[in-house]
Amino acid sequence: MVRFAIVKGARNAKEVWAYLPHNFVIVGGGARVDKHGKDRPEYVIAGIDEAGWTLDGYVIPRLGSGSIAAREITGQQAVDWIGIYQIADQRPDGFYLLDACVEEEAA
Numbered sequence: 001m002v003r004f005a006i007v008k009g010a011r012n013a014k015e016v017w018a019y020l021p022h023n024f025v026i027v028g029g030g031a032r033v034d035k036h037g038k039d040r041p042e043y044v045i046a047g048i049d050e051a052g053w054t055l056d057g058y059v060i061p062r063l064g065s066g067s068i069a070a071r072e073i074t075g076q077q078a079v080d081w082i083g084i085y086q087i088a089d090q091r092p093d094g095f096y097l098l099d100a101c102v103e104e105e106a107a
Helices: 013-019 055-065 075-082 084-090 092-106
Strands: 002-008 024-033 039-048 069-073
Touching: 002 055, 002 075, 013 024, 013 039, 013 055, 024 075, 039 055, 039 075, 055 069, 069 075
Parallel strands: none
Antiparallel strands: 002 039, 002 069, 024 039
């Protein structure tokens, strides 16, 4: 089963990538404006748990070790956050991954 998380507090995508194992990838990103008017980057990551490299047992704590916050979200929340058309335009393989996950959750 594909698992998703929203990641906040990283300076950029390169910093997030540095903390991810091979079985998790960034599938979307953007910036939210905070109450002080500063852009704060946010990313959605996706992956499949493999051996001890799990979202809750490894990925989220590892990001936390770098003061990067992450919380698990559903596939539908990931689609809503990223926007399915953005994924289709920028990363066709991510589009199919999210599409299959949403169908799986609906079943």
